[in-house]
Amino acid sequence: MADKDLTIIEHIDEVRKRLMVIVVFFIVGAIGSFFLAKPLINFIQYDTPAEQITLNAFNVIDPVVIYLKVIVFLAIVIISPVIMYQFWAFISPGLHELERKVTLSYIPFAFLLFIVGISFSYFVLLPYVMKFMINLSGQLNIEQTIGINEYFSFLFSLLLPFGFVFQLPIVILFLSRLGVLQPKVLVKIRKVAYFVLFVIAAFITPPDIVSHLFTSVPLFILYEISIVISRLGYRKFEKSERLRQMEEIKAEQQRQIDEVMNKTDDK
Structure with missing residues (x-):
């Protein structure tokens, strides 16, 4: 405690x-x-x-x-x-x-x-x-x-x-690179995300369709870019995880070899 x-x-x-x-x-x-x-x-x-x-x-x-x-x-x-x-x-x-x-x-x-x-x-x-x-x-x-x-x-x-809002791709890349967020999750919630972005655009623009689309479309593009970036980041995470696991396996094998060698020397 x-x-x-x-x-x-x-x-x-x-x-x-x-x-x-x-x-x-x-x-x-x-x-x-x-x-x-x-x-x-x-x-x-x-x-x-x-x-x-x-x-x-x-x-x-x-x-x-x-x-x-x-x-x-x-x-x-x-x-x-x-x-x-x-x-x-x-x-x-x-x-x-x-x-x-x-x-x-x-x-x-x-x-x-x-x-x-x-x-x-x-x-x-x-x-x-x-x-x-x-x-x-x-x-x-x-x-x-x-x-x-x-x-x-x-x-x-x-x-x-x-x-x-324009930090979205970096935040997504950061979370994906750490393995916290998977790109398939972003794809799965795409409709919900679009709705949320559409509502955000409604709050910060006048109530005419041109201004609304002028704001919403860049936000949607940002989200799609974030999905692509997430895939790249998550692949790098998986690659680094595989390398880390291989290093751990090699380290464990080396430890076991050292133990056997030490026992042999003791005899």
């Missing part, structure tokens, strides 16, 4: 250390983001998605709030590789040496997919969303007065989820 309690305490201490590293890097990232926030805010205000609207401040502190939101967003993006590495470092002691090396190599690709997801939602999806909202307001004779705080909140609520 004491050993178990000690293990739990050690795990908690390890989590605390990893979180402290993330916090330190977040502070450093936030300091760096302070100088990048203003150019990004100006770019977003005058870029295509917002060029047809006027952004207003409804509160005296809105400029400060926007500045802080952008700093936090940039800091998260900048230190996302650090967050991924700390997560890997926490679970890596439970992996074999080969698994540690392989899964560590996933981090750059995970970061790349995170950026691709954010870029897709901003440069591809957001213009369609804004166009739909503006057209709908015109059809309903509604004069929009959009707050800059609300616009940026809406923007980040769209960008970050897509950044995380």
